[in-house]
Every structure is written in structure tokens, then in C-alpha cells.
Amino acid sequence: xxxxxxxxxxxxxxxxxxxxxxxxxxxxxxxxxxxxxxxxxxxxxxxxxxxxxxxxxxxxxxxxxxxxxxxxxxxxxxxxxxxxxxxxxxxxxxxxxxxxxxxxxxxxxxxxxxxxxxxxxxxxxxxxxxxxxxxxx
Numbered sequence: 001x002x003x004x005x006x007x008x009x010x011x012x013x014x015x016x017x018x019x020x021x022x023x024x025x026x027x028x029x030x031x032x033x034x035x036x037x038x039x040x041x042x043x044x045x046x047x048x049x050x051x052x053x054x055x056x057x058x059x060x061x062x063x064x065x066x067x068x069x070x071x072x073x074x075x076x077x078x079x080x081x082x083x084x085x086x087x088x089x090x091x092x093x094x095x096x097x098x099x100x101x102x103x104x105x106x107x108x109x110x111x112x113x114x115x116x117x118x119x120x121x122x123x124x125x126x127x128x129x130x131x132x133x134x135x136x137x
Contacts, residue, residue: 026062026079029104032069033057035133037113044117044125054136057084066100075100083111094119100131107135 032054039049054069059079066086067074075098077086087099095118102111113129 026059027082028059029079029082029084030057030059030064032136033109033133034136035109035131037129037131039115039129040127041125043127055133084109092117102131107137109133109135 033056034052034054036050036052039051041047041049053071056067056069057077058065058067062079064077064079064084064086065074066077066084071092073090073092075086075088075090077084077100079085082104084100084102084104086102087097089095089097096115097118098113098115100111100113102109110132111130113131114126115129116124116126118124
């Protein structure tokens with residue numbers, strides 16, 4: 001019985017994966033935005049924090065970079081449909097890993113972020129954020 005199962009599994013062909021998107025397939029979501037991020041810091045035994053920042057999404061083809069214009073932070077990313085997916089690690093009173101999933105609808109941007117803050121080698125805490133804002137005209 002086990003031999004039959006292994007034989008059947010060995011005969012399965014790997015699933016076909018979709019080809020990567022071409023530059024012409026991606027909507028250009030480039031622009032400057034004013035966003036408000038509400039940060040849930042309960043995983044760090046701290047209260048929520050709300051910050052308003054100016055960000056820029058600069059895009060070439062389906063790839064791009066999301067920059068926080070006031071903090072000199074740039075996170076690489078990509079476009080999927082009307083979404084910007086960006087993430088990376090940067091320093092801010094320790095090391096922060098942040099991943100964002102933002103949806104663009106005309107001049108409105110909204111979404112979520114997950115993050116982990118490591119102020120030292122043995123310490124860390126994680127949380128989520130909600131992001132909402134408007135394109136600067």
C-alpha cells in the first residue's frame with residue numbers, strides 16, 4: 001500500500017505556476033501620500049500610537065520603493081493589482097521589520113502592516129498597524 005502511494009506521488013507533475021507579471025501588466029501607483037498609521041503596541045505592553053507621515057511610492061514596472069520622507073526609511077516592494085506590497089528592515093531605537101499591504105483606490109490608500117521591533121538581541125515584540133490616507137495633489 002505504501003509503495004502504491006509513493007509511486008502515485010512520484011508521478012504527480014508539479015503544478016504550473018503563473019508567469020511573473022510583466023511591466024505592462026502593472027498599474028502605475030506612483031505618488032506622494034499623507035497617511036495616518038494607527039499602531040497597536042499592546043504586544044509591547046504599550047498603548048496605541050497614531051502618527052501621520054508623508055510617504056512616496058516610486059515605481060518602475062511592477063517593482064518599486066516606499067519611502068517615509070521624514071525618516072529616511074525606504075522599503076522595497078511590488079505592485080499586485082491595485083495593491084502595494086512592501087517590506088523590509090530598518091533602524092529606529094533598535095531594529096524593526098515591517099511588512100505593508102496597501103490598497104490604492106483612486107486617491108485613497110489604506111491597508112495594514114505587521115511589524116516586529118527588536119531593541120536588543122534578546123528582546124522583541126510584535127504588533128499590527130492600520131494605515132489610511134490620501135494622495136497629495
